[in-house]
Amino acid sequence: MQVNETLNEGLKRGYDITMTAGELEAKVDEKLEAARKDYQMKGFRKGKTPMALMKKMFGQSVLGEAMQEGIDDALRTHFEETGNRPAMQPDVKMTNDEWKEGDDVQVTVTYECLPDVPETDFSKIKLEKLVAEIEEDAVQEALENLAGQANNFKARRKGSKAKDGDQVTMDFVGKVDGEAFEGGTAEDFPLVLGSGQFIPGFEEQLVGVKVADEPVDITVTFPEAYQAEHLAGKEAVFTCTIKEIAAPEPAEIDDELAQKFGAEDLEALKGQLKERLAAEYDGASRAVLKRRLLDALDEEVKFDLPPSMVDAEAKQIAHQLWHEENPDVQGHDHPEVEATDEHMKLAERRVRLGLLLAEIGNKAEIVVTDQEMNQAIFRQAQQYPGQEKAFFDFIRQNQQMLQQMRAPIFEDKVVDHIIGQADVTEKSVSKDDLQKAIEALDEE
Structure with missing residues (x-):
C-alpha cells in the first residue's frame, strides 16, 4: 500500500493512498479462502471447492468489501504509525472514477488532527471559593415559605370580591355549542385563582366575582393542542355559581406544620431545612x-x-x-x-x-x-x-x-x-x- 502526504498545514492533513491491483486481488483471495473452509459445493467435499470456482461464483460480490477493508487497514496503519488522531471522520474519496477490475485503487484522504494539548501545572491556578453560612433568617424564610404552601383558607366577609390567590368554591356547567360535555360539570369545586389549574383565561375572569345567587358565565377557548381532541380549539361557556370566596392564611409555624411535611416536630423540620x-x-x-x-x-x-x-x-x-x-x-x-x-x-x-x-x-x-x-x-x-x-x-x-x-x-x-x-x-x-x-x- 502506497501512502503519499499531500497536505500538512496546521492541523490539516491530506494523503493519496494507492492499493495496487495485486494487493486487492490478494485481499479478495484471502476473503474467499476464509469462506471456502465452510462452503460445500455439489461434487466437492466441504472446504474443497477449487479457488477458481470460488472466484467465478463469488469474486465480484466480495470485491467491494475487500476494497473497503484494504483502505480501512491502510488508514488504521497510518494512524498507528503517525500517532495522528482525527478530530472528525476522515473524508475518503476514490479518485479514479473510471476504475475497472485489474486497475490500482486510488483514494484521497483528508482530515484534521486533534491538537497536542500542553501540560498544565494546576498548582499555579489560584481560585477563590465562596462559602456562605446558614443564617437563622434563611431558615425562618424557608419555614415561612412552607407555611405559605400549607395555606389555610378563611371565608371573606359577605360582598367581598375574589382576588388572585383566593380560593373560590363553586358549581359549574361547561357547554360547547350549547351542549354540556363530559368532564365539564362539578359541584362545590375549590379553585385557587392563579394556580393555573384550569385552561388559560378561566381563572382570570373569576377575579372580582362575588358570592351571589345569580351565576356568572365564563367564556374561554380550549387550546388547539388540548388533550381531548373533540374540545381542541373549541369555544366553551362555563356557567359558574359562586358559593364561597376564601382568602389564604399562612399556617402557623409549629409542630403541626412540621408534621405536615413529614418531620417529627418543629426542631426536626428546622434541622432538615438547614441540611437542604x-x-x-x-x-x-x-x-x-x-x-x-x-x-x-x-x-x-x-x-x-x-x-x-x-x-x-x-x-x-x-x-x-x-x-x-x-x-x-x-x-x-x-x-x-x-x-x-x-x-x-x-x-x-x-x-x-x-x-x-x-x-x-x-x-x-x-x-x-x-x-x-x-x-x-x-x-x-x-x-x-x-x-x-x-x-x-x-x-x-x-x-x-x-x-x-x-x-x-x-x-x-x-x-x-x-x-x-x-x-x-x-x-x-x-x-x-x-x-x-x-x-x-x-x-x-
Whole structure:
C-alpha cells in the first residue's frame, strides 16, 4: 500500500493512498479462502471447492468489501504509525472514477488532527471559593415559605370580591355549542385563582366575582393542542355559581406544620431545612468555583483548534439559540441559521475546554463507573413515576443517551481532579452575595 502526504498545514492533513491491483486481488483471495473452509459445493467435499470456482461464483460480490477493508487497514496503519488522531471522520474519496477490475485503487484522504494539548501545572491556578453560612433568617424564610404552601383558607366577609390567590368554591356547567360535555360539570369545586389549574383565561375572569345567587358565565377557548381532541380549539361557556370566596392564611409555624411535611416536630423540620440549605449553598458555591476554574483554564491554556469542530459547534450554538428565541418552531423546517462571530467565540471556548478536560481526564485515567451511571439514570427515572423501569431500560439500550449522561459526570470528575490540585482559598460571604454570584453566571 502506497501512502503519499499531500497536505500538512496546521492541523490539516491530506494523503493519496494507492492499493495496487495485486494487493486487492490478494485481499479478495484471502476473503474467499476464509469462506471456502465452510462452503460445500455439489461434487466437492466441504472446504474443497477449487479457488477458481470460488472466484467465478463469488469474486465480484466480495470485491467491494475487500476494497473497503484494504483502505480501512491502510488508514488504521497510518494512524498507528503517525500517532495522528482525527478530530472528525476522515473524508475518503476514490479518485479514479473510471476504475475497472485489474486497475490500482486510488483514494484521497483528508482530515484534521486533534491538537497536542500542553501540560498544565494546576498548582499555579489560584481560585477563590465562596462559602456562605446558614443564617437563622434563611431558615425562618424557608419555614415561612412552607407555611405559605400549607395555606389555610378563611371565608371573606359577605360582598367581598375574589382576588388572585383566593380560593373560590363553586358549581359549574361547561357547554360547547350549547351542549354540556363530559368532564365539564362539578359541584362545590375549590379553585385557587392563579394556580393555573384550569385552561388559560378561566381563572382570570373569576377575579372580582362575588358570592351571589345569580351565576356568572365564563367564556374561554380550549387550546388547539388540548388533550381531548373533540374540545381542541373549541369555544366553551362555563356557567359558574359562586358559593364561597376564601382568602389564604399562612399556617402557623409549629409542630403541626412540621408534621405536615413529614418531620417529627418543629426542631426536626428546622434541622432538615438547614441540611437542604447547606446542600443548596454547596451546589451554588461549586457552580461559581467551576466557572472560575474554566475561565482560568480558557485564559491560561492555548493551542490550535480543529476548524471543523469549531464550525460544527458554532452552528449548533446558533441553531439552539434560534430555537430558544423562536419557541413556537418545534421542527427544523426553518431558514438556515448563520453562526455569528459571537457564536464562533463561544464555540472556540467550548471546543478548547472540551479537548483540554478530555485530555486531562484520560491522562489521569478518570472513568465513570457503572454505579455512577446507574445513580444518574435512577435520578432521571424518578421524573417518570410508574415508568422508572421502562425509562431505565430505554437509556441502557441507547448509546447516544448514555453518552449524553456520561459526559457531564466525566467533566465534573475532571473538574474535581483539577480543583484538588489548584491553590484554592475560601471566602466567607452572605447568602445574598452568593446568590448574586450565581446570577452573574447567567449574564456572562
